[in-house]
Amino acid sequence: MSLYSVQKLIYNLNRDPSLVERFKIDIDSVLTEYKLTEEELSAISKPDIGLLYVLGVNGQLLMHYAALWEFEWDDYIQAMKDGIEEHGEVRGGMYVRTGGGYL
Amino acid sequence: MSLVFAGVCSHAPGITGRAERADPALRDGLYENFGRMRASIEKSGAEALVVIAAEHFANFFMDNMPAFCMGMADDYEGPIEDEAWLGIKRHRVPGNPDLAERLITDIMQDVDLAYAQEWKFDHGIMVPLHFLTPRYDLDVIPVNINCQGPPLTPLHRVWAFGKALRDACDTAPEKIAIVGTGGISHWPATPDSGKINETWDRDFLQKWAGNRKEDLLAYTDDQTYAEGGQGGFEIRTFIAIAAACEGNTGEIWFYAPIPIFAVGCTIATMQVS
Numbered sequence: 001m002s003l004y005s006v007q008k009l010i011y012n013l014n015r016d017p018s019l020v021e022r023f024k025i026d027i028d029s030v031l032t033e034y035k036l037t038e039e040e041l042s043a044i045s046k047p048d049i050g051l052l053y054v055l056g057v058n059g060q061l062l063m064h065y066a067a068l069w070e071f072e073w074d075d076y077i078q079a080m081k082d083g084i085e086e087h088g089e090v091r092g093g094m095y096v097r098t099g100g101g102y103l
Numbered sequence: 104m105s106l107v108f109a110g111v112c113s114h115a116p117g118i119t120g121r122a123e124r125a126d127p128a129l130r131d132g133l134y135e136n137f138g139r140m141r142a143s144i145e146k147s148g149a150e151a152l153v154v155i156a157a158e159h160f161a162n163f164f165m166d167n168m169p170a171f172c173m174g175m176a177d178d179y180e181g182p183i184e185d186e187a188w189l190g191i192k193r194h195r196v197p198g199n200p201d202l203a204e205r206l207i208t209d210i211m212q213d214v215d216l217a218y219a220q221e222w223k224f225d226h227g228i229m230v231p232l233h234f235l236t237p238r239y240d241l242d243v244i245p246v247n248i249n250c251q252g253p254p255l256t257p258l259h260r261v262w263a264f265g266k267a268l269r270d271a272c273d274t275a276p277e278k279i280a281i282v283g284t285g286g287i288s289h290w291p292a293t294p295d296s297g298k299i300n301e302t303w304d305r306d307f308l309q310k311w312a313g314n315r316k317e318d319l320l321a322y323t324d325d326q327t328y329a330e331g332g333q334g335g336f337e338i339r340t341f342i343a344i345a346a347a348c349e350g351n352t353g354e355i356w357f358y359a360p361i362p363i364f365a366v367g368c369t370i371a372t373m374q375v376s
Contacts, residue, residue: 004165011164014183015223059292059333060159060251067188073121080294094253094333098290100298 003056003092005034006044010061013068020068049076050083056092106272107147108280109348110140110372111311111341112235114156115286116226117364119190119233124363136357136370137234140282143372144235149280151199151242152235153206153268154228155344157250157285157337161225169217170256171264173210174245175203181224181232189226191233196224199242202277206244209271214264231284248343250285250336258320261339265346272347283344285337288330289366295332297362303330304358304367307338312353312371314345334366348373 009031013020023030031041043051049066053059066076080097090096113133122130144152161183163169179196182189200220207218222245224232232243248264249256272279287307288300310318319342327335345353353373360367 007160008164008166011160014161053293058160058251063292064184067185073117077294077296084294094328095293097294098298098332100290100295 002035002037002040005036006040006052006055007057007061009034009044010057010065014061014064048083049079050081051087053080053083053095054087054090056090056095058093059095105275105277105279106269106281106347106375107149107278108144108372109282109344109375110143110370111283111285111344112137112140112231112370113286113364113366113368114227114230114284115289115291115364115366115368116184116189116230118230118368120188121363122190125361129359129361129368132359133357133361133368133370134234139356140370140372141235141237144280147280148278149241150277151202151244151279153244153246153279153281154231155246155248155281155283155340156227157340158225158227158247159251161223162219162221163247163249165252168249168252169247170249170260171214172217172219172247173203173207174198174222175200175207175218176220176222179222179224179243179245182229183223183225189229191229194239196232196239197242199244202242202275203244205275206268206271209274210264210267213267213270214260216264227284231282235282248339250339253324255324255336256339258322258339258342261342262316262320262346265343266349268343269347269349281344281347283340285340286334286366287338287341287369288332289334290332291334291365293333296365298332299360299362299367300330300332301360301367304360308355308358308369308371311341311345312355314349314352314373316345316349319345344373348375351375
């Protein structure tokens with residue numbers, strides 16, 4: 001259920017510019033509105049894109065959260081690879097690594 | 104008969120957002136065939152364009168995920184993504200709520216269809232529109248098929264939807280174009296981004312172009328996931344078009360794997376009668 005909350009937060013950020021503004025000014029107050037574990041809170045706040053990927057955040061959401069933090073495309077891809085190195089394989093969802101790729 | 108054009112195309116955000124990084128010959132070939140599709144739609148006299156998309160959590164989430172949804176708004180806005188990231192400026196896109204309501208009412212006789220009077224277009228619709236209606240002066244009616252959040256819409260229900268859409272179009276006096284937009288194989292937004300199973304893609308396209316219903320509906324999600332990746336689930340949009348054109352065959356105008364676009368880029372049409 002917690003992964004659901006992480007993804008719901010990112011979904012809402014993608015849809016609502018006013019939430020993005022509030023998120024940038026006072027991230028903690030926004031995060032209190034979602035049921036998140038300490039690990040998830042840390043990954044979102046840091047942000048640790050690689051850990052969010054490992055936690056199972058859907059790539060269609062995650063790539064926009066990375067863009068919100070001004071990750072360039074190649075840096076976003078690398079962050080996911082780094083996340084696997086640091087935190088292990090993807091724990092949930094269907095956006096697991098299978099090998100291959102452009103970079 | 105009011106269905107005047109049917110086709111399918113890719114919609115990957117890299118097509119516009121990372122255009123400068125692609126092999127110029129392949130990119131230009133893709134763009135040229137998008138232009139050819141635009142010219143065909145214009146030549147058909149279409150008064151509205153129904154875009155069957157596989158959106159990516161821009162409007163629909165796992166709090167209330169419809170198997171099918173059709174837009175019924177006066178107008179729409181997109182892209183929802185950052186303009187610079189996608190390489191497409193934000194635009195207002197005209198809708199056609201009157202036609203949409205008639206189509207929805209008819210389709211509901213056969214398929215349980217949600218409708219929406221608010222809809223923010225993501226790259227899944229905006230990339231095709233960028234090429235197909237670059238002046239944003241053609242009425243658009245969006246459709247979403249759940250290709251993202253399992254349990255996904257079953258393929259045989261996608262076929263039923265395509266048939267129902269066709270029947271609905273045929274009772275409307277307006278000339279209508281339909282375009283399905285999605286990937287074939289791809290592993291988007293993952294470390295595998297750029298991986299493309301060309302053999303699987305070409306096999307699927309052969310079945311699609313032949314409008315081989317039994318073969319198209321034989322795909323399982325497990326098989327698609329293994330061979331076509333998460334993005335492969337978007338074959339639903341292609342299958343809906345085949346169903347709408349049942350009995351007719353298609354023509355592949357362009358297919359080429361373009362890794363920086365993260366998909367085997369495809370432009371194809373299908374006869375409507």
